[in-house]
Amino acid sequence: MAPVLEVSGLSTVFHTRRGLVRAVQDVSFSVEAGETLAIVGESGCGKTITALSLMRLIPQPPGEIVSGSVKVDGTDLLKLSEPEMRKMRGSRIAMIFQEPMTALNPLMTIGRQIAEMVMLHDGASKQVARDRAVEMLHHVRIPEPARRAREYPHQMSGGMRQRAMIAMALACKPKVLVADEPTTALDVTIQAQILDLIGDLQKEFGTAVVLITHDLGVVAEVAQRVVVMYAGRKVEEASVGELFAHPLHPYPRGLLGSIPRVGSARGLDVSPDERLREITGMVPALNDLPPGCAFAPRCSLADARCRETVPPFELKQPDHFAACWQA
Amino acid sequence: MLTYLIRRLLLMIVTLFGVSVAIFLLLRIVPGNIADILFDSAGMIDPSEKQKIIADLGLDLPLPLQYWSWLNGVLHGELGFSYVSEKPVIDEILPRIPITARLAGLALVFAICAGVPLGVISAVKQNTKLDYALRVLSLSGLSMPSFWLGLLILMACVRWFGTIPIYDRAPASIWAWIAMLAIPAASVGFRSSALIMRLTRSSMLEILRQDFVRTAKSKGLSDNAVTYVHALRNALLPVITTIGVETAFLMGGLIVTETVFNIPGVARFLVEAIRWRDYPMVQNLVMFIAVVVVTVNLIVDLLYMLVDPRIRYSE
Amino acid sequence: MSATVPHSFWNNVSYNARRYPLGVAGGIIMIVFVLAAIFASAVAPLDPFNTNAKASLAAPGPVYLFGADMMGRDVLSRLIHGARVSLAVALGATIIGSGIGCAVGLACGYIGGWFDLLVQRVTEVMQALPLLVMALVITASLGPSLRNTIIAIAIPLIPSVARVIRSNVLSLREMPYVEAAKATGMSEWRIAIIHVLPNTLAPLIVLATAQLGSTILTEASLSFLGLGVPEPYPSWGRMLSESAAEYVRTAPWLVIYPGLAISLVVFGSNLLGDALRDALDPRQRD
Numbered sequence: 068m069a070p071v072l073e074v075s076g077l078s079t080v081f082h083t084r085r086g087l088v089r090a091v092q093d094v095s096f097s098v099e100a101g102e103t104l105a106i107v108g109e110s111g112c113g114k115t116i117t118a119l120s121l122m123r124l125i126p127q128p129p130g131e132i133v134s135g136s137v138k139v140d141g142t143d144l145l146k147l148s149e150p151e152m153r154k155m156r157g158s159r160i161a162m163i164f165q166e167p168m169t170a171l172n173p174l175m176t177i178g179r180q181i182a183e184m185v186m187l188h189d190g191a192s193k194q195v196a197r198d199r200a201v202e203m204l205h206h207v208r209i210p211e212p213a214r215r216a217r218e219y220p221h222q223m224s225g226g227m228r229q230r231a232m233i234a235m236a237l238a239c240k241p242k243v244l245v246a247d248e249p250t251t252a253l254d255v256t257i258q259a260q261i262l263d264l265i266g267d268l269q270k271e272f273g274t275a276v277v278l279i280t281h282d283l284g285v286v287a288e289v290a291q292r293v294v295v296m297y298a299g300r301k302v303e304e305a306s307v308g309e310l311f312a313h314p315l316h317p318y319p320r321g322l323l324g325s326i327p328r329v330g331s332a333r334g335l336d337v338s339p340d341e342r343l344r345e346i347t348g349m350v351p352a353l354n355d356l357p358p359g360c361a362f363a364p365r366c367s368l369a370d371a372r373c374r375e376t377v378p379p380f381e382l383k384q385p386d387h388f389a390a391c392w393q394a
Numbered sequence: 395m396l397t398y399l400i401r402r403l404l405l406m407i408v409t410l411f412g413v414s415v416a417i418f419l420l421l422r423i424v425p426g427n428i429a430d431i432l433f434d435s436a437g438m439i440d441p442s443e444k445q446k447i448i449a450d451l452g453l454d455l456p457l458p459l460q461y462w463s464w465l466n467g468v469l470h471g472e473l474g475f476s477y478v479s480e481k482p483v484i485d486e487i488l489p490r491i492p493i494t495a496r497l498a499g500l501a502l503v504f505a506i507c508a509g510v511p512l513g514v515i516s517a518v519k520q521n522t523k524l525d526y527a528l529r530v531l532s533l534s535g536l537s538m539p540s541f542w543l544g545l546l547i548l549m550a551c552v553r554w555f556g557t558i559p560i561y562d563r564a565p566a567s568i569w570a571w572i573a574m575l576a577i578p579a580a581s582v583g584f585r586s587s588a589l590i591m592r593l594t595r596s597s598m599l600e601i602l603r604q605d606f607v608r609t610a611k612s613k614g615l616s617d618n619a620v621t622y623v624h625a626l627r628n629a630l631l632p633v634i635t636t637i638g639v640e641t642a643f644l645m646g647g648l649i650v651t652e653t654v655f656n657i658p659g660v661a662r663f664l665v666e667a668i669r670w671r672d673y674p675m676v677q678n679l680v681m682f683i684a685v686v687v688v689t690v691n692l693i694v695d696l697l698y699m700l701v702d703p704r705i706r707y708s709e
Numbered sequence: 710m711s712a713t714v715p716h717s718f719w720n721n722v723s724y725n726a727r728r729y730p731l732g733v734a735g736g737i738i739m740i741v742f743v744l745a746a747i748f749a750s751a752v753a754p755l756d757p758f759n760t761n762a763k764a765s766l767a768a769p770g771p772v773y774l775f776g777a778d779m780m781g782r783d784v785l786s787r788l789i790h791g792a793r794v795s796l797a798v799a800l801g802a803t804i805i806g807s808g809i810g811c812a813v814g815l816a817c818g819y820i821g822g823w824f825d826l827l828v829q830r831v832t833e834v835m836q837a838l839p840l841l842v843m844a845l846v847i848t849a850s851l852g853p854s855l856r857n858t859i860i861a862i863a864i865p866l867i868p869s870v871a872r873v874i875r876s877n878v879l880s881l882r883e884m885p886y887v888e889a890a891k892a893t894g895m896s897e898w899r900i901a902i903i904h905v906l907p908n909t910l911a912p913l914i915v916l917a918t919a920q921l922g923s924t925i926l927t928e929a930s931l932s933f934l935g936l937g938v939p940e941p942y943p944s945w946g947r948m949l950s951e952s953a954a955e956y957v958r959t960a961p962w963l964v965i966y967p968g969l970a971i972s973l974v975v976f977g978s979n980l981l982g983d984a985l986r987d988a989l990d991p992r993q994r995d
Contacts, residue, residue, distance in 0.1 A: 164608070545968065649934070
């Protein structure tokens, strides 16, 4: 079965006063219907820009998608004209954002914000659209959906707002849902609920989900496959179980090693292998990248070749890719 | 919300009370009062005549008593008598109110209808030539003295129509009113429109940077829908508040505009009253202006509360 | 190659000058007018007080560059000397008004309590009246003179400045770095002088520059109405009133040039004020 979303060689740059920022370099991945792909990395690694590039929401003067293709059900979004792309947004590919309070229009009722999608893409009348909005709010398990539809964003709690945003994104049953850190701004207890909700809706509607996050715990809970990004490039890609069990690239290995585990540190007399390991150094500035592997300055395994040449992203083990000379 | 309203009304009353005390005292700080002027202008020499004038006008009573008698009068609708014309103050003020009110209203309408759309355009087409041109225009609007603009308009009228518009008789229909007051309204409203345009522009730019605009785009809405359906209503909120403040300024502008265009309104009357040291008139006129300003501010605040759901439905 | 941070004062100035060309233009306009005002006697071609009945209402020409008024006085020279008066009044009123307003605002922010409440009420009373009306009433009660005009324009400025400074001080006192300073044991005085005061200077300067334009306009309006700067001081506003509707037909230069002068100065100060505000507003920095 052909994947619903096929991204190939996506590269996005920003023209700034301080030079050319290569935010995303040669990123490729694919997602099947009903599957969740997580894109992981720390702040500044390019994951959010990747997500915005999929939606073509990159502001065009400073930003530019310079190469690649983004195919949804075979249609390359990057080759569409702007009006054609607008038809796609919301109806074929939709996005939910990190901070639900600021991502919703404070002066419009929730119901109206959802209904306007339905009216726009499905050509429905106002009444039909309103009914569908209430139906979607019910789908995302908001109690008293009819009443909530008439409310404004500030009248809802954070978790409810995020549900409403999910309802809005899925109102026109898109094939792909891009979720940019959907739980980062929420309480931990609500996080689990939202992730469950996304999972259930995914099963129901068969949506392909691209989940952007920096939290490996979230990845473990909901994703089937994971892509790790660093300084704008992919450094590893595998199924979730495989990555967690045998990370190949030193970066994800360092990330996984720095997760505190219950029972590991027992007071002051801990053995060296049980101490929390941190990755020394900082992410390089994206307009001033080193010639070789971007992670080399921080990597304990780096050699001369690592520092001079960018390692290719290739298959290292069955269904397990990495970009590392040492792996 | 009701408690807020009541609190605001009480505050309003306290403020107006304060204004009345302030204006009363201010006009009596300096010696050389109306009695002297009337005395000198009537050519009287005998000091006892002056005493008579003082007694007649109640100027020999202690200040608090004078204030109380005035305040008492105001609350009963008796505003005292003009020193100059000796007619009741209220008879002088009331007939002049309608024309000033119409002028102010027209100016405000002009300011909003010109300022808001131009501000939106300027924001949407940020940093283009049109934007710069509009910004220069609005800045000049803020820099020009409104009486100078009025004079220039008069000059233009003379050059093109050969005559200056004269405001003597009340015209028949409402369209005639508008036609008659259009030019001075534009003259006094120009500055307000420049302010509103700048505010709309900066507010719009601020709003367009916000997250929900990106969300609206991600839903596939056209740029127009994003700008006019989503962004604009948010951007206009601070503009509503400014209208209240701007009205106060408008009153000041009316003073000079009515003078330049020779319109027999309340604002010009204030200047005449000041020139004539007609204290009862000045007092009451200033109070009137204060009442108008404070009331307009209250109405604007209420309007804002109604329009912003975050305040209307604060849980 | 990472961006070089401008270090020296002149580097800073030229960096900002390139970023805000309009502000520089405004600054230059202001400087020209200020210099003309200071060196008025040297710059003005003729004596502004010299009446010459034969030259009454002369059109602009080689002798009277901007024409002459009804009493034969040279308009250009009166404009230049008028700059002295109008700018002095505006500057004086702005400094006095902003200074007192700043002091009041600081006091409110620090003393608080009944003082703050009282000042708040008085501020509301003062803001119930338009600027011009209040200035008019003050000159009316004090009598028209140069000094009284300055006072009359300065007083209405106080409430708005006080309000801004007060809210600034209040929010600054809540700032994390002030709390951190307190936590390290710094006394309130030191905090006030080292942390709070410098951070109120920036908005104060922006506010004062913005007010400068409005004070110039207010003085012009007062003088236009005959209730501002009296004879013999030349004032742009009064030059316009003397030439009001009567000479609109016959001597348009009497209307054009004084108004142009006022507009230009206010325009310059607005440009400068806008640029200052953009430069000093931390949110605008890329």
